Amino acid sequence: MNSLAETNRFASLAAITGDRPGVALPTPWRGGLAAAAAWALTAALTWAWPDLTPWVRTGLLALLETGVALFLAGAALLGGVRLAAIHPYDRWFGALAAILSLWQVLTAKTGLLPLPFFPPPQSILEVYTDDAARLFESVWRSLVLLIPGYVIGGALGFLAGVSIGWSKAANYWGHPVLRFVGPLPATAWLPIAFFFFPGSHSASTFLVGLATFFPVAVLTASGVKGVNSAYYDIARTLGGSERFLILKVAVPAALPNVFVGLFMGLGSSFAVLIIAEMMGVKAGLGWYLQWAQGWAAYANLYGALIVMALLFSGLISLLFHVRDQVLAWQKGIVRW
Amino acid sequence: MVTTLDAPVDQGLSIQTRGVGHWFDTKDGRLDVLDDVTIDVAPGEFVALLGPSGCGKSTLLRLIAGLDAPRTGKVGADKVRIVGPDPSRLLVFQDPTLYPWRTVRQNVALGLEATGQAKGAQDRIDRALDLVGLRDFAGSLPNELSGGMAQRAALARVLVNNPRLLLLDEPLGKLDSLTRMTLQAELVRLWQDARFTALLVTHDVEEALLLAERIIIFSPRPARIVREIRVDAAYPRHRDAPELQVLRREILVSLGHDHEL
Numbered sequence: 001m002n003s004l005a006e007t008n009r010f011a012s013l014a015a016i017t018g019d020r021p022g023v024a025l026p027t028p029w030r031g032g033l034a035a036a037a038a039w040a041l042t043a044a045l046t047w048a049w050p051d052l053t054p055w056v057r058t059g060l061l062a063l064l065e066t067g068v069a070l071f072l073a074g075a076a077l078l079g080g081v082r083l084a085a086i087h088p089y090d091r092w093f094g095a096l097a098a099i100l101s102l103w104q105v106l107t108a109k110t111g112l113l114p115l116p117f118f119p120p121p122q123s124i125l126e127v128y129t130d131d132a133a134r135l136f137e138s139v140w141r142s143l144v145l146l147i148p149g150y151v152i153g154g155a156l157g158f159l160a161g162v163s164i165g166w167s168k169a170a171n172y173w174g175h176p177v178l179r180f181v182g183p184l185p186a187t188a189w190l191p192i193a194f195f196f197f198p199g200s201h202s203a204s205t206f207l208v209g210l211a212t213f214f215p216v217a218v219l220t221a222s223g224v225k226g227v228n229s230a231y232y233d234i235a236r237t238l239g240g241s242e243r244f245l246i247l248k249v250a251v252p253a254a255l256p257n258v259f260v261g262l263f264m265g266l267g268s269s270f271a272v273l274i275i276a277e278m279m280g281v282k283a284g285l286g287w288y289l290q291w292a293q294g295w296a297a298y299a300n301l302y303g304a305l306i307v308m309a310l311l312f313s314g315l316i317s318l319l320f321h322v323r324d325q326v327l328a329w330q331k332g333i334v335r336w
Numbered sequence: 337m338v339t340t341l342d343a344p345v346d347q348g349l350s351i352q353t354r355g356v357g358h359w360f361d362t363k364d365g366r367l368d369v370l371d372d373v374t375i376d377v378a379p380g381e382f383v384a385l386l387g388p389s390g391c392g393k394s395t396l397l398r399l400i401a402g403l404d405a406p407r408t409g410k411v412g413a414d415k416v417r418i419v420g421p422d423p424s425r426l427l428v429f430q431d432p433t434l435y436p437w438r439t440v441r442q443n444v445a446l447g448l449e450a451t452g453q454a455k456g457a458q459d460r461i462d463r464a465l466d467l468v469g470l471r472d473f474a475g476s477l478p479n480e481l482s483g484g485m486a487q488r489a490a491l492a493r494v495l496v497n498n499p500r501l502l503l504l505d506e507p508l509g510k511l512d513s514l515t516r517m518t519l520q521a522e523l524v525r526l527w528q529d530a531r532f533t534a535l536l537v538t539h540d541v542e543e544a545l546l547l548a549e550r551i552i553i554f555s556p557r558p559a560r561i562v563r564e565i566r567v568d569a570a571y572p573r574h575r576d577a578p579e580l581q582v583l584r585r586e587i588l589v590s591l592g593h594d595h596e597l
């Protein structure tokens with residue numbers, strides 16, 4: 001959207017200076033062409049250079065690389081402003097192609113890096129084609145563990161934070177608890193949680209909730225405490241009840257802080273989720289990692305790590321997206 | 337700009353302060369701010385408070401608004417002791433402090449929302465926005481406004497509630513002189529229409545002379561009443577009127593400016 005505005009600005013600039021009369025043809029995206037060439041070269045390398053010991057998915061890999069090359073070439077020549085958002089990433093596209101080539105040369109093509117620790121990209125591709133069901137199942141199980149715990153922990157943390165930030169009594173009793181217990185990493189509760197809860201699932205939900213609860217509670221409380229007292233003065237003179245002051249003044253004013261807490265809570269809930277899956281739940285991506293390690297299936301290990309990175313960074317992006325919607329009034333806050 | 341708010345309020349509130357003294361406990365000890373302030377304001381009267389910066393004018397308005405309680409003495413409205421804030425006594429703060437998460441319109445609607453009258457009050461909000469010339473910015477966020485626009489929005493946020501007492505803490509301080517003159521005239525017209533009681537804190541001697549029926553002059557901190565001056569001229573007043581010029585000189589002398597500026 002930004003770059004679109006940029007393009008328009010340049011277009012009108014050109015119109016003013018008159019150095020490009022009439023409707024200009026869209027100039028091809030040069031970086032995109034270069035990246036497309038890099039991907040085409042990588043595809044050629046994958047296809048033409050025989051593997052040391054043949055991998056099943058080398059053909060598919062070459063096909064996918066060709067697909068990326070064609071996409072980039074298309075975007076460069078025909079995409080116009082519609083795909084302008086990806087233009088700044090042309091060097092990244094090129095670099096990825098280079099990395100993929102180098103990786104194959106060092107592994108599948110020459111065997112300079114030893115198996116099983118350094119699987120070639122085609123073997124990771126093979127994980128996605130041949131073990132997709134198990135991976136999907138693991139992603140699903142992880143989400144089922146993560147999301148309820150996160151939502152419950154976040155909601156309770158928010159309520160506790162507002163209470164502690166607002167009420168003197170809640171602060172007197174709650175604040176020392178937050179100070180004392182809060183710094184414990186949620187993973188330290190693991191043995192106790194698995195002992196007290198009826199099943200490993202509920203224990204993990206509790207741990208994820210705990211990991212979310214503390215940062216959200218601490219930051220919400222400090223957000224509510226830090227609200228400009230003039231905001232309250234205004235609402236009080238205008239006849240606002242205590243309920244109005246909390247809901248319409250304290251909470252909206254503290255929301256930026258709440259989102260910082262939610263962000264921190266999300267990060268620590270990822271950590272506790274993976275550990276809980278490894279230690280007790282026997283399902284989910286954490287368990288998949290451990291299972292793969294047990295079989296020395298390093299391709300599966302890397303494959304799962306990539307899925308995990310996509311999943312977690314996707315969740316954080318989602319949170320930031322929600323934040324940007326809710327706090328649209330705020331400008332210049334932390335970018336993700 | 338022919339805009340009025342709703343029907344005139346029943347009547348302006350009267351204000352009584354009796355021997356009001358106030359101080360703040362700071363880390364350097366006790367800071368005396370008000371010293372034996374006794375004022376009577378009649379219902380519907382327009383009174384200006386003049387005094388040097390930091391003498392305690394805003395503090396006095398906060399006491400009358402019911403935001404703080406005086407350390408000594410009594411503050412009352414209609415001869416009833418003030419124990420807390422009330423939407424019949426509204427204060428336009430020195431800083432506009434709009435809620436940054438609300439649009440101008442939502443900021444203006446705040447009081448109606450707080451007292452459960454927001455539904456069906458869109459007309460009233462529109463008129464208040466017209467009055468301060470912000471109708472076109474109803475959907476803007478406070479950080480998109482200039483300082484003067486923010487101050488006008490803060491004025492609308494209070495006026496929309498038809499207060500019986502309007503406490504104004506330098507509400508026009510950040511405005512350019514032209515907007516300032518327009519709003520001064522609007523304020524007089526509004527006051528004549530709605531008959532609320534007005535208490536205006538200002539640094540501007542001319543503004544006090546144009547708007548107020550009575551001017552109370554305070555000493556430097558701790559604020560004591562130095563002098564009260566009646567301004568009998570009929571409204572609308574003209575800033576060049578000779579009788580106002582005479583009063584202006586008198587006031588400047590009371591404020592310690594005996595030399596001609």
Ligand SMILES: Nc1ncnc2c1ncn2[C@@H]1O[C@H](COP(=O)(O)OP(=O)(O)OP(=O)(O)O)[C@@H](O)[C@H]1O
Nearest residue numbers: 360362367369388389390391392393394395396557
């Ligand atoms: N909450 C507070 N705590 C401590 N001191 C305060 C507080 N509020 C005001 N003061 C002090 O009281 C004195 C009077 O403040 P006040 O805001 O009433 O002055 P003012 O007459 O409105 O000044 P100005 O015209 O500059 O706005 C000042 O010296 C100020 O530092």
Ligand SMILES: [Mg+2]
Nearest residue numbers: 393394430505
């Ligand atoms: Mg002041």
